[in-house]
Amino acid sequence: MECRSGCAACCIVISISSPIPGMPSGKPAGVPCVQLDEQLRCKLFGKPERPAVCSALQPSAEMCGSSAEEARAILAEWERLTRP
Numbered sequence: 001m002e003c004r005s006g007c008a009a010c011c012i013v014i015s016i017s018s019p020i021p022g023m024p025s026g027k028p029a030g031v032p033c034v035q036l037d038e039q040l041r042c043k044l045f046g047k048p049e050r051p052a053v054c055s056a057l058q059p060s061a062e063m064c065g066s067s068a069e070e071a072r073a074i075l076a077e078w079e080r081l082t083r084p
Contacts, residue, residue, distance in 0.1 A: 001059045008032070008040035009064070009071035010057055014079050018051045020044075029079045 015029040021044065022034040035043045044050035063078075064071045 001061060001064065003059050004064060004068055004071070006040050007064070007068040007071055008036055009068060009075050010054075011036050011040070011042060013072050013075040016051065016053060018053050020051055020054075021049050029076075 011033040012031070013029060016023075016027040016033070018026055020027060020033060020035060027033055033042070037043050042050070042054070044054070063074060065074050
């Protein structure tokens with residue numbers, strides 16, 4: 001499965017605890033990553049400075065659902081269930 005163009009659910013909905021260029025303390029849940037461009041694409045995609053957690057996260061039907069809205073809902077629920 002490939003990422004859905006213009007979705008960016010994983011770059012907005014989930015929290016990321018590792019440093020991101022421009023976000024040295026990571027990213028809180030619900031906050032768009034500063035590395036998203038105007039078309040909601042990652043400006044670091046394929047670059048070595050992209051955080052390992054981002055590179056390791058692979059799209060799947062279970063995570064992405066059938067639409068960007070469904071992906072956001074799924075990831076929001078996962079974020080809620082794994083909150084410390």
